[in-house]
Amino acid sequence: MKKIFAFLFGATLLWSCNPLEDTYKQLDDAQEPYKESIEYTLVDADYATASNAALKDATTKDDSTLAKAIKSNLAFNSRFPGKDYIPAILANNFPALSKGSSAKITYNEFAALPSYFADLSSIYTLTTSDYKKLWGSNTLYVEAFTPTVNVEDSLPVLLDKIFPDDSDGKYRFIAYNYSAEEAYTTGGLLQKVKFDFEEGTAYDPVANAWINKDLIGTKTWDYRSYSGNLYAQMSSYNSGEQNDVWLIRKFDKLDTIANPMLTFKVKVGFYNADCLHILISDDFDGNEANIATATWTDITSSFTLPQEPTSGYGASFEDAGSFDLSSYKGDTIYVAFQYVGNGTDNSATTTYQIDDVTISDDATILNVDETKKLYTVYSKNSNKWKLASDILILSDADYQELGFTNGYIPTTDAQTYLPIYLKVKFPYTLDGEVKNVAFRNDKDDVSSATVLQFNKVNGEWTINDFLDTHSDQFFNDGTKWFFDPTIHLTLGASDYQLLVDWVYNNLDRSYGSSYGNDEFYFGASAYYSNFDLRLSKRTQYNIPGFEGLTEEEQIALTWERLEEGLTILLSEKYPDATSEVAGFPVYYWVYFKTFENDFNNYYYVGIFQKTKDTHPFFERKKDIEDEMVNQGKLTSEDVSWNR
Structure with missing residues (x-):
């Protein structure tokens, strides 16, 4: 039978130079049905045609981007696959070909990325809340793993608590702290309530439940930001007036804290006078009109407020110290940061920045001296989190x-x-x-x-x-072209894992190692992406059926089970498989690798078809393999296994 070949020699096919042009013209003129088998490689113009068709099917902005990419990349993609758009190209390019015609089309297509590519595009850093769950306490914990509370045993359990809705196949890229030394107990401040001003917008007056009032002038404490951190700031510099600015916050329910302590952080700029005072009141009613008449206790002396630098700003926020609030337990109190300055002559204009106003519990806590940041990846398999090997x-x-x-x-x-x-x-x-x-x-x-x-x-x-070159078959049924449903599957780690999991769930978990990514009944290894056929592994894991057999018989049994395993693997991967499409049989070409007793890797191909509705659904079709060998599409070595 005559074959029509069209080759891609450059960016554009010059149809005017096509030696088959006259042939097609005669066929078009004759308007007679014409059956032919052809081979054809898509050219630039074909990808442009497909790109335009895909644009019409696009429903989102991302769709449109992927549709346009067909033309620019000269390749289809998982959103717009070649099998959906090549039939229209064939109908346009070969209008004379009719029922019974077939076309072997070579084209480029980006393979769908493994799901873990998206999963691993972000890192989840364990939070304070996560470490509390890890240690099982809101007080006696450190933000780190240790030799005892170790990653191997503890992180899988913690991941279940953090991500309870994650399903099998999910990967998580985790950042965590690790201390090489065990945690030890000390007395210290355990944070209970914290106000860090992160809710504000830089240069706006501090608000959000803070009372912010100048009793004699017009200034306010304002939100300021530096290097991504928000804080409160006040200065009378160039105010042209005297200022008495109060920043007040209500604290209650102190009776729930055993030993409450008040702390905050401070930074000073352009110091020229002591302008900041810290006060407490237990009779202030929260009405800013009554600030001056309330009873305020000055506790400034309990804190250390910097008196430098006189030019520029301090290098960083410093802990100002602490004040014991035990005498106020059971009371509702108000804490005030009072700024008293003079901007008329700039004689008292020190800039004060405050942050992290905190009520803590002076309690026994856990500590570690040093931690380092480490990273790991875990995946969920059989509803369990495991290190992603x-x-x-x-x-x-x-x-x-x-x-x-x-x-x-x-x-x-x-x-x-x-x-x-x-x-x-x-x-x-x-x-x-x-x-x-x-x-x-x-x-x-x-x-x-x-x-x-x-x-x-x-x-x-x-x-x-992930750019693949495909050579796929298309058929013409008399009304349209359609994709040959043959499926080509090169087994990857996730495919072998399907069989590993099946063995664990249906045969015996002891048939595989503690890593959970291999089994030696059929020999599937997700770690090495192959079938391990070594007899030593059958002995090591007590695989039944080999007792009393000669070595030759044992080797034959490993091959029989490999073939059985492939039928199960396909049934797990394609539970909704069909045996034919539009009257054409659907064959599954499976490409796999073995590791054998001579410690070498070998590569084979098997052709399978769904032949029944009970699991396993698939059967090896050796007659089709032999036909493909006769046609030169496979070699005898490709299909020599288990024969």
Whole structure:
């Protein structure tokens, strides 16, 4: 049968030079049904046509971006796949071809990224509340893991509490503190109530339940911001008046705190006089008109207020000290920050900034002397959180070694440096190995991260851009072209894990290691993305069925079970599979890797079809494999397994 070939030799196909132009013209003129099998590679103009069609189907801004990308990238994507838009291209380019015609179309398409790429685009940093859950106490806790309260045992339990709605397959990139020394008890201040002024807007008067009143002038305490931190500030500088500005906050329910203490932080600028006073009243009624008539106790002497610098501002906020509020337990009190200044001659204009006004409990607390920030990735499998062994995380030492001393690496730089890093770190890995590397990618955004996947090819690590070249079959049923439903599946870690989980749930959990990512009944390994067929593993994990067999019989049994395992794996992955579409059989081409008794990796292909409605639904079709070998689409070595 004649085949029509069209090859892409440049950015644009010059149809005027197409040697088949006259043939198609004759066919069009004849207007007769014409059955043919062709092979064709999409060209720029075809992607442009598909892009325009996808734009008509777009419903969101993101859709439109992806539709336009078909033309600019010369590739389809998961939102607008080639199988949906190539039939229209065929109808336009080959109008004379009719019922029974087939077309093998070569085209580019970006594969859908693994779900964990989105999961690992952000880092979750454990909060104070999380550490309280970790230690099981609101008082006796530290914001860190320790050798006893360790990550391995405690973090999976904590993740269940933090993310109770996460389902299987979810990944979490976690930042946490770790102390190499155990926590110890001391006396200290345990924060109970805190006002940090973060609710305000810079240069507005302080509000939000604060009373803010100048009794003799027109000034107010204002919100100010520096380096992302909001605080309250007051100065009489150039006010042109005398000022008596009160910033007052109500505190009640002190009886719920065993030993209440008042603390705050302060910073001074351009000191020239003592302008700040701290006072307490238990008879003030909250009406600013009655500030002057209420009874106020001056407690300024209990605090240390800086008297420098006389030029510029202090380097940072300092703890001002503490005042014991035990005598006010059971009372409702008001705490006031009174600023008394003189802006008429600028003789008393010291700038005061206050922050973190806090009521704490003077109690026994846990402490650690030093912690360091660490990162880990966990994934949820079989409703349990487990260390994600398929994700490699860059450590502080790795960033340093790569020359990025700030603990992050921009994604564009990572694409250049990480292949070198992997070559040094894993010098003996074989071709076909895959590494997923997760890392911080932004200096200022502590939650920003990314993950890149690298493949070992010809001895070098190359980034996986997930751009695939497909050669798919399309058929014409007399009215339209449609996609050949054959499914090509290269088994990945998540696929092998499906079989691992099935074995754990249906056979015996002891058939796999404690890591939870392998099983040796069929041999599936999600960690290595292969089938481990070594007989030694069958002995190590007491896999039944091998007793009394010769070595040759044992090897044959591993192959029989591998084939059985593939039918189960496909049934787990495609529970809604169908055996045919529009009268055409649906075949599943499965590409997989083995690790055998000679300690070498081998690659095979199996063709399966759904043949029944009871699990497992699939059956290997050796006759179809042989037909594909005869057609040159597979080699005899590809399908030589378990024969």
